[in-house]
Amino acid sequence: MFTANNPVYNIEVDGRYFEGKDKRRAKRMERRATRRAKKLNKKADKLASKGKSVGDLRERAGELTQSAQDIKDMRGDKSTQYRYANSNGKEAKNLGIKGQPATVGTGTNDKGDNVVTMFTSSNVGQKLHETRHGGQHSRGEINAINQTSSISAEVSAYRAQYSWSGSLSARTLDMSTVNIQDIQGLSNSITSQLNRGLLDLGNYPSGVQTTNITNISQITRSFVNNLVEVGNGGIQGGRNYLLWIYKLLK
Amino acid sequence: MKTLLKYSIFSLFIFYGCSAIYNSSVYKGNYKGKDIIINFEDAKKGFMLVDTKDSIPFNYKIEKNKIDNVSSKKVITYVYRFTIDADYDLDFPLSLYEIGQKRGSVLQVNDSLTFVRQ
Numbered sequence: 317m318f319t320a321n322n323p324v325y326n327i328e329v330d331g332r333y334f335e336g337k338d339k340r341r342a343k344r345m346e347r348r349a350t351r352r353a354k355k356l357n358k359k360a361d362k363l364a365s366k367g368k369s370v371g372d373l374r375e376r377a378g379e380l381t382q383s384a385q386d387i388k389d390m391r392g393d394k395s396t397q398y399r400y401a402n403s404n405g406k407e408a409k410n411l412g413i414k415g416q417p418a419t420v421g422t423g424t425n426d427k428g429d430n431v432v433t434m435f436t437s438s439n440v441g442q443k444l445h446e447t448r449h450g451g452q453h454s455r456g457e458i459n460a461i462n463q464t465s466s467i468s469a470e471v472s473a474y475r476a477q478y479s480w481s482g483s484l485s486a487r488t489l490d491m492s493t494v495n496i497q498d499i500q501g502l503s504n505s506i507t508s509q510l511n512r513g514l515l516d517l518g519n520y521p522s523g524v525q526t527t528n529i530t531n532i533s534q535i536t537r538s539f540v541n542n543l544v545e546v547g548n549g550g551i552q553g554g555r556n557y558l559l560w561i562y563k564l565l566k
Numbered sequence: 567m568k569t570l571l572k573y574s575i576f577s578l579f580i581f582y583g584c585s586a587i588y589n590s591s592v593y594k595g596n597y598k599g600k601d602i603i604i605n606f607e608d609a610k611k612g613f614m615l616v617d618t619k620d621s622i623p624f625n626y627k628i629e630k631n632k633i634d635n636v637s638s639k640k641v642i643t644y645v646y647r648f649t650i651d652a653d654y655d656l657d658f659p660l661s662l663y664e665i666g667q668k669r670g671s672v673l674q675v676n677d678s679l680t681f682v683r684q
Contacts, residue, residue: 510645
């Protein structure tokens with residue numbers, strides 16, 4: 317319904333489920349993903365015609381095409397409104413997820429429909445990651461409202477993220493190779509004391525390394541299982557620990 | 567020609583200076599029955615040899631931290647941060663550190679495991 321004096325971005329509710337600014341954002345993201353997919357396919361064709369290896373260009377193009385499909389799927393979801401928001405903004409801060417990209421349920425809108433918000437920074441790869449989660453929610457593969465996900469859903473989202481630039485770096489540690497007491501700074505050993513000091517300063521303990529992804533096939537369940545971050549698990553004033561981000565997922 | 571010669575000599579000095587600073591250092595240790603050799607080729611990169619078979623290249627940087635220890639004295643620690651290609655699925659932890667010095671004779675990994683400079 318159109319009414320006088322309404323700002324342009326607040327009108328035109330037509331059941332396609334991005335509204336206002338998000339409609340434009342989604343369209344732009346869809347266009348960018350499609351364009352880059354075409355570009356990568358063209359590059360792969362060129363290399364193949366010269367008899368050279370195409371590497372993972374086709375897989376990356378496939379993921380970017382899927383990202384465009386994610387947006388189409390969200391648009392087609394009549395029961396949920398999808399939004400993009402800044403992960404460093406006020407809204408994210410109020411939800412206690414400031415600085416962390418996340419796709420979460422943020423209540424209902426005026427029509428009584430669920431609202432799923434994708435919190436990201438301006439990084440395109442990160443946007444594609446959360447867009448994949450939005451797409452997964454619209455297809456019923458995950459549930460962003462009650463935060464039900466799976467390792468394979470995360471593998472897919474990291475593949476989408478990687479596909480934009482063809483590189484990805486992340487902090488990892490294989491839990492089975494370390495003494496948890498030592499790594500979390502909970503015992504009296506020298507290593508443990510050192511790690512407690514580092515964690516209290518917000519730094520990674522000494523066992524954490526950076527893993528460089530240079531091919532899409534390296535994004536596996538084990539890579540996702542080993543991803544870590546330092547945090548207090550949302551407990552205000554709580555001490556920092558090394559957290560395996562996807563430990564609870566199967 | 568004279569200037570060129572002067573610059574060449576100067577460059578030689580710089581080159582010599584750099585090679586002296588970034589002399590590769592090799593550390594040796596053992597983890598769960600595996601011989602691990604860590605070779606720091608220069609200030610940024612190196613490689614690991616596991617049981618003298620698998621060669622794993624890496625980039626690294628040394629992170630300096632001042633932290634409180636149990637007796638509440640500030641101590642300086644140097645933590646070695648490694649960047650490794652995901653193709654190399656490591657089954658041993660890389661957690662080298664030194665306390666109070668850098669590039670010493672022993673690198674700590676945990677309380678029972680050390681790497682000794684060769």
